[in-house]
Amino acid sequence: MRVFALAAVVAAFSTPALAGPIERACLGSDRPGVSRGVCGCIQQAANVTLSASDQRQAAKFFRDPHQAQVVRQSKSDRDSQFWQRYKRFGATAEAYCG
Numbered sequence: 001m002r003v004f005a006l007a008a009v010v011a012a013f014s015t016p017a018l019a020g021p022i023e024r025a026c027l028g029s030d031r032p033g034v035s036r037g038v039c040g041c042i043q044q045a046a047n048v049t050l051s052a053s054d055q056r057q058a059a060k061f062f063r064d065p066h067q068a069q070v071v072r073q074s075k076s077d078r079d080s081q082f083w084q085r086y087k088r089f090g091a092t093a094e095a096y097c098g
């Protein structure tokens with residue numbers, strides 16, 4: 001299973017894609033080190049680990065980082081499940097995008 005996941009990540013990183021919600025939010029942020037290459041890599045990690053709906057929700061964290069904390073501390077099952085997927089996305093992005 002792990003080999004399949006790694007193959008999916010490699011395939012995603014090797015195919016060009018249009019800018020998605022994470023990439024657009026990343027490019028629009030005022031964080032240091034923002035570049036098209038880094039933001040594109042982060043988007044590709046999102047494409048592998050998050051649904052389109054999850055990507056839209058996660059993109060909001062770039063504009064309002066406090067919302068990430070609200071979701072993380074939420075007691076709802078839906079938010080807890082999203083947070084687990086978001087953490088997996090973060091780990092994937094960190095591993096492949098540096």
